[in-house]
Amino acid sequence: MNNTLKNCSLFLVGMMGAGKTTVGQELAKRFNYRFFDTDTLIERVTGTDIPQLFATQGEERFRQLETQILGQLSAQLRSVISTGGGIVLKPENWGYLRHGIVVWLDVPPEVLYDRLKTDETRPLLKTENPLETLQKLCDRRQSLYAQADLHLTLTGAESPEKVTDTVLTQLPRILKSNSVHN
Numbered sequence: 300m301n302n303t304l305k306n307c308s309l310f311l312v313g314m315m316g317a318g319k320t321t322v323g324q325e326l327a328k329r330f331n332y333r334f335f336d337t338d339t340l341i342e343r344v345t346g347t348d349i350p351q352l353f354a355t356q357g358e359e360r361f362r363q364l365e366t367q368i369l370g371q372l373s374a375q376l377r378s379v380i381s382t383g384g385g386i387v388l389k390p391e392n393w394g395y396l397r398h399g400i401v402v403w404l405d406v407p408p409e410v411l412y413d414r415l416k417t418d419e420t421r422p423l424l425k426t427e428n429p430l431e432t433l434q435k436l437c438d439r440r441q442s443l444y445a446q447a448d449l450h451l452t453l454t455g456a457e458s459p460e461k462v463t464d465t466v467l468t469q470l471p472r473i474l475k476s477n478s479v480h481n
C-alpha cells in the first residue's frame with residue numbers, strides 16, 4: 300500500500316466530530332506514516348488550548364495559525380495529517396491540501412452532535428443550539444468538503460478501524476483516476 304501511495308501524504312477533512320483525529324492515527328499506523336494533527340500543533344506552538352486561543356485571540360488568529368501550520372505540513376511526505384473542520388474555508392489552504400490526497404469523512408450532523416454534546420473543546424459549538432449550529436456549518440461547508448479526492452459517506456456506526464479499512468480499499472481507485480499526485 301505504501302508503494303501505491305508513492306510516499307504521498309493524506310489529509311483528512313470533514314466536520315468537527317467526524318473522526319479525523321481518531322481515524323488519522325489509525326491510518327498512520329497502517330501505512331507506517333507519521334501522524335500530525337493541525338489543532339495539536341497549533342496548541343503546541345501557542346502553548347495554549349483551542350478554546351483559550353479562540354477566547355483570547357479570536358477565530359481569525361486561529362485561522363492564520365492554521366494556515367501557517369498547514370503550509371509547513373504540506374512539505375512532508377509519508378504523513379497522515381488530520382485537519383480542523385474549518386480548514387476548507389480558505390482557498391489558500393487548498394493549495395496546500397493539494398500536495399496530498401484529500402479524504403472527506405462525511406458524517407451526519409445528528410451523529411456529530413451525539414459525539415460532541417458533552418465536549419468542551421470545540422468553541423464554535425458553545426451556542427444555544429449546537430445541533431442547529433452543526434447543521435448550518437455542514438450546509439455552508441458541504442461544497443468545500445466536496446472538493447476532496449475521496450468522499451466517504453458514513454452513517455456514524457462504523458468503527459474507526461472500519462473507516463480506516465474503507466479508506467485503504469478506496470485509495471487505489473482514487474490514485475488511478477488522479478495522476479496529479481507526487
Ligand SMILES: Nc1ncnc2c1ncn2[C@@H]1O[C@H](COP(=O)(O)OP(=O)(O)O)[C@@H](O)[C@H]1O
Nearest residue numbers: 314315316317318319320321322414457458459
Ligand atoms: N468511528 C467512530 N465511531 C465512534 N466514535 C468515534 C468515531 N470516530 C471518532 N469518534 C469519537 O468522536 C469524537 C470526535 O472524534 P475526533 O477524532 O476528535 O473527531 P474530529 O477530529 O473529526 O473532530 C471522539 O470522542 C472520538 O472518540
Ligand SMILES: O=C(O)C1=C[C@@H](OP(=O)(O)O)[C@@H](O)[C@H](O)C1
Nearest residue numbers: 314315316338383384385421422
Ligand atoms: O470546524 C471548525 O471550524 C473547527 C474544528 C476543530 O477541529 P476538529 O474538526 O478536529 O474538531 C478546531 O479546529 C476548531 O475548534 C475549529
Ligand SMILES: [Mg+2]
Nearest residue numbers: 319320338382
Ligand atoms: Mg480533530
